[in-house]
Each structure stands twice: as structure tokens, then as C-alpha cells.
Amino acid sequence: MPREFSRSERMAELLRRELAEIVRDEIKDPRLGFVSFTEVRMSRDLSHAVIYCSVLNAEDQTESIEVLNRAVGFIRKEVARRIKARIVPTLKFAIDDSVLRGAAMDSLISKAIQKDEQRDSTDDDDSEIESE
Numbered sequence: 001m002p003r004e005f006s007r008s009e010r011m012a013e014l015l016r017r018e019l020a021e022i023v024r025d026e027i028k029d030p031r032l033g034f035v036s037f038t039e040v041r042m043s044r045d046l047s048h049a050v051i052y053c054s055v056l057n058a059e060d061q062t063e064s065i066e067v068l069n070r071a072v073g074f075i076r077k078e079v080a081r082r083i084k085a086r087i088v089p090t091l092k093f094a095i096d097d098s099v100l101r102g103a104a105m106d107s108l109i110s111k112a113i114q115k116d117e118q119r120d121s122t123d124d125d126d127s128e129i130e131s132e
Helices: 007-025 058-070 072-082 098-131
Strands: 035-042 048-055 090-095
Touching (some): 007 048, 058 090
């Protein structure tokens, strides 16, 4: 049986899509980097939303989030105009560092694999010397 999505999940997905269009088409601030919205967390009563963003260039991350948080009034007004909802949530933009954490974890895993391979190759060399 398929899983039904709650009202807050449906609203979060709709909000994420609308935000992407608004930022792409309406906001012309040159300080805003290439932003993608990775997750939207809505309160149960749909009055608050935290939008997690990832920015392509890591150096521009904090500045891009600041630009979005300063433009939150304009963005909220545009969201209200585009979606038909009784309540338009208050918006707060936050940095999504899961991509950076994932890259760091990948790097650690790669280093561990390389160490294991080096240890295995030295163990094989030692066993060859002992068998002679």
C-alpha cells in the first residue's frame, strides 16, 4: 500500500519548488550564488518553514544565505501570490552542510581503504619472504 504524504510534506515540496522559481526568476542580487534548496522543514501548523540551502561555491555560502534572509519579505509575498494557502509560513533560510559532511566522510573512507590496501600489500610481501 503506498505511503500517504502528510499535509506538511506536500506543502514543503510545493514551497521548495516555488522558492526555486522565485530565486531563479525574480531575485537579481549579484551576491547570490548558485543556490539549490535541499530540504524544507515545516511546522505541523504550517506557520513556520526552515529552508535548507546548499551553495555551489563554499566561499559564497554565508553571503548567499544572508541575501536570502534579507529578502525574506519579498520572497514570502511572492510565495503568497503564487500558492493558494490560508497561511503563508514565515521563512528562515539555513545552510545545508550535509554535502560538505558527505564529501568529508567520502574522503575519510577513501583514506581508510588506501591504508588497508597498503597494509595488505606489505603483509603479502612479508608472507612471500617467510615462505622462501
